[in-house]
Amino acid sequence: MAQEGSFSFDPFLGLLPVVNISQWIDPNRLVDILGLGDAKSTAPSYTVDVTKPRKTYTAGKYRVTMTIVTAYFDLGRFKKGNSLYFSTDTYFDWASSFKFLMHPLVVYSDCKRFISRMKRFRKNQKNITRIVFTDRNQFWSYQILKEISQIFRKPRYPKFHPNTIVPGYSSAQHSKFAVVADAVRQDYFQTKHYAWLDVGYFRDIVNTHKKFILKIPRNFNPKKVAMNQVFPKPKPEPTMDKVFRRNMVWIGGGFFFGRRDVVLKFEEQYRRTVMYFISRGLMNTDQQILFALFSRRGRRKLKPKVDVQLYKPRGNGSVWFYLGYLCYTVI
Numbered sequence: 001m002a003q004e005g006s007f008s009f010d011p012f013l014g015l016l017p018v019v020n021i022s023q024w025i026d027p028n029r030l031v032d033i034l035g036l037g038d039a040k041s042t043a044p045s046y047t048v049d050v051t052k053p054r055k056t057y058t059a060g061k062y063r064v065t066m067t068i069v070t071a072y073f074d075l076g077r078f079k080k081g082n083s084l085y086f087s088t089d090t091y092f093d094w095a096s097s098f099k100f101l102m103h104p105l106v107v108y109s110d111c112k113r114f115i116s117r118m119k120r121f122r123k124n125q126k127n128i129t130r131i132v133f134t135d136r137n138q139f140w141s142y143q144i145l146k147e148i149s150q151i152f153r154k155p156r157y158p159k160f161h162p163n164t165i166v167p168g169y170s171s172a173q174h175s176k177f178a179v180v181a182d183a184v185r186q187d188y189f190q191t192k193h194y195a196w197l198d199v200g201y202f203r204d205i206v207n208t209h210k211k212f213i214l215k216i217p218r219n220f221n222p223k224k225v226a227m228n229q230v231f232p233k234p235k236p237e238p239t240m241d242k243v244f245r246r247n248m249v250w251i252g253g254g255f256f257f258g259r260r261d262v263v264l265k266f267e268e269q270y271r272r273t274v275m276y277f278i279s280r281g282l283m284n285t286d287q288q289i290l291f292a293l294f295s296r297r298g299r300r301k302l303k304p305k306v307d308v309q310l311y312k313p314r315g316n317g318s319v320w321f322y323l324g325y326l327c328y329t330v331i
Contacts, residue, residue: 054192057128059102059213060331066193066216066257068101069183071108071175073136075168079161092117094200100211102331104128104189108179110136130188139182140271141174144278151283160247163285173285174274176253181267184260195257201324214327216257217311224309225258225266227251227290228323240292240301244282251294251310253286255324266306269293273302 057064072095077087092114098105099121105128107118115131122129136142149167151157162169176196184194193216220226230252238248258266270286273293277283292298294308313322 052190055190057104057189057191059211062213062215062329062331064103064213065191066195066214067104067106067183067189067191068195068197068214069106069108069180070098070197070199071172071179072111072114072199073109073142073168073172073175074111074114075162075166075172078166078169081161088113091199094203094206096121096206097202098122098199099124100209101125102211102213104191105130106179106183106186106188107131108134108175108182110134128189130186136171136175139175139178141178141274142168142171144174144274145171147278148283151278151281154281158245158247160284163247163288164283170283170285173253173287174270174289176256176286177267177270181264184264187260192259193257194260194263196253196255197324198254201254201321202328204318204321210330212328212330214255214257214324215329217326221309222259223262224307225256225262226323227256227308227310228254228320229310229312230287230319233295237296240277240295240297241282243291243295244277244284244288247284247288248291249287251287251290251308252320252323253290254320255327262306269304269306273298273304276302 054065072091074088077085080086088111095114095117098107098118102125105122105125107115107122107130109115109118109131110133112133115133118131122131145167148170152164152167152170157164159165164170180194180196195214197214217226228251230249233250234248238246242248257263270289270293273289274283277289277292290308293302293304298304311323311326313319315322317325
């Protein structure tokens with residue numbers, strides 16, 4: 001048996017340090033997947049009735065069938081990348097784009113100042129806006145903050161600002177899926193489709209002052225979740241361990257959407273994947289989770305049942321925001 005401090009080789013993850021998981025993780029807080037004992041999910045089971053009639057909203061000449069979900073959990077000021085710093089005021093400025101978004105909108109936050117700001121931005125769309133003041137710890141993504149912190153504190157774990165340095169940032173990225181699933185369960189606006197949209201996704205058009213919707217592309221596959229490919233997948237494909245430890249990105253997490261029943265199943269699948277990698281002593285953000293899950297090794301090991309439909313960037317715009325601007329339609 002390998003001793004702690006040595007290394008073992010996993011055909012899916014690659015070369016891994018041997019760690020005594022029992023010293024830093026409580027298996028009772030993890031999802032029961034791939035032999036994690038008596039672990040249980042923190043989220044209730046829920047089934048969507050796909051036969052229930054759905055509501056359609058009108059924005060100009062367009063029919064809107066999608067609820068947009070966003071969230072802001074206050075992390076204070078933190079370093080982003082090598083030289084940028086983000087603060088609460090950064091997100092306040094970016095959030096002004098929601099003033100012109102003509103979709104049903106659900107907003108989650110634990111920051112009273114942010115909620116006050118969003119109420120002002122949405123004062124003309126009160127009838128299609130639900131703002132939820134919430135405790136972040138009610139979501140599974142923040143209930144694993146201790147485990148994420150312990151991984152990031154390991155002496156030789158790679159450091160990337162803020163992905164593997166600020167545990168709350170990692171949890172916030174996983175929260176995208178948790179809050180969208182909650183919005184589906186609450187079903188405030190009874191739409192057919194649900195989407196996640198980063199607060200700062202449309203940061204470049206906050207001064208345009210034009211009302212817009214996000215129109216679902218005609219080639220959208222309703223059995224999948226639409227996502228933005230950011231960069232081509234490297235060849236040869238990296239091991240899942242390298243994806244986390246080298247902060248590699250293939251799929252962007254700033255905007256995604258799908259049919260409500262599909263999104264709900266995707267969240268359950270994503271949650272199980274997060275727990276799997278925590279149990280292996282690996283963590284980063286949603287983008288590394290998605291890369292690893294839908295890599296060749298990830299598909300073989302984790303067997304995802306809900307696939308992603310990737311939209312590959314074209315033209316000269318930012319690769320990070322391609323899908324959102326593909327859907328962006330001024331009304």
